[in-house]
Amino acid sequence: MNQGWLVKIGTNAALLAIKWHLPIKGLLRSTIFDQFVGGETLDETIAISNKLKQFAIDVILDYGAEGKESEGAFDNAKNEFIRVINHAARQENIPLIGIKLTALARFALLEKLNLLVTFGQDQVSIDISSTSPNEQQEWARVVQRVVAICELAAQKNVGILIDAEESWIQNTIDALTMQVMQQYNSQKAVVFNTIQLYRHDRLEFLKRSYAIALKNRFLLGAKIVRGAYMEKERNRAALLQEVSPIQPNKPASDRDFNAAIAYSIQHIDRISLIIASHNEYSAQLAVQLMEEANLPYNHPHIQFSQLYGMSDNITFNLAKLGCHASKYLPYGPIDDVIPYLMRRAQENSSVAGQTSRELFLIEQEIKRRGI
């Protein structure tokens, strides 16, 4: 994974092989799939969840259906999310599940509505009056699916993390997420939005979301990430000759991410925060800010999460310290999780990246133990 050229050739070859129906699933399964995915079915994830439980590590289950575009597929995804909530409610260490709006709605519809979202001082709204009756009905079905998921989650005391995706559908995701947060977050954070700090407008958006939550008397659930679609975002902006929504450089993303941690900790009585990152400095900073604010490590509004297969050094040390630490554990049929695997492969391919760092740490530890 830390050989960039191999990842580039490998991911392109894998995509072609899948397109041509070549038998490469076995190879994917025993390499990149096993590293980053919990299994093809919910049952296959149980052994991993139980193992993590022994180390006081929570699990965030994530059914990884991406890129499906039919009403039947959206209903199936909703039913699977319902199954995951029921499963999570029966386990001690699965307090949250992740969902993607693109698993429940047609991408083009989300993109169309994106232009119809208004961010006011008091609320975020979508004015769908200019869309066709069919589109209005289609959107009503999407809302129904999301509400059904959140309703059950609230009843079963399981939290819902709504993933952030491409900026050209994100307004729609934000608007719907704010709507369900208002509906279900009055007592505790059931629903969490995801805020991507690699966008230069998102620190402001976090503050605006907080103000809206305060005004409408609900808790803001905020999962903060740097963001996973950087190249796609930049390429699209260049193609359309628009200003890129992405920060000019990595230090700018880091600055806003760390500022988002500090802001959320300052307002921790009304923000339920999930720091979703593999960045060691950000994790250390969060712990330091908690200590300075005299917050207990197991504060109910502060959680840390890393993706399964990455940064175990961070997750295990945070859990050992007594923090709420979790692994984001995706599962699903190999075909459906390919886009997720490709993002992980690309993210891990730089020499300065996380995989190289982890390999280095493991090598050091093996030497220290004299194995």
Ligand SMILES: Cc1cc2nc3c(=O)[nH]c(=O)nc-3n(C[C@H](O)[C@H](O)[C@H](O)COP(=O)(O)OP(=O)(O)OC[C@H]3O[C@@H](n4cnc5c(N)ncnc54)[C@H](O)[C@@H]3O)c2cc1C
């Ligand atoms: C539990 C969990 C859930 C996640 N959920 C989502 C989600 O819902 N939506 C989503 O989009 N992502 C999600 N991610 C992925 C996340 O956005 C990042 O891609 C990934 O975690 C790497 O960022 P980092 O903070 O871990 O580490 P770092 O290695 O410190 O940061 C890498 C990140 O910095 C940013 N970056 C790198 N180079 C530049 C540059 N030149 N200019 C500007 N910015 C740059 C990019 O965002 C890159 O991914 C999730 C990650 C985790 C751990």
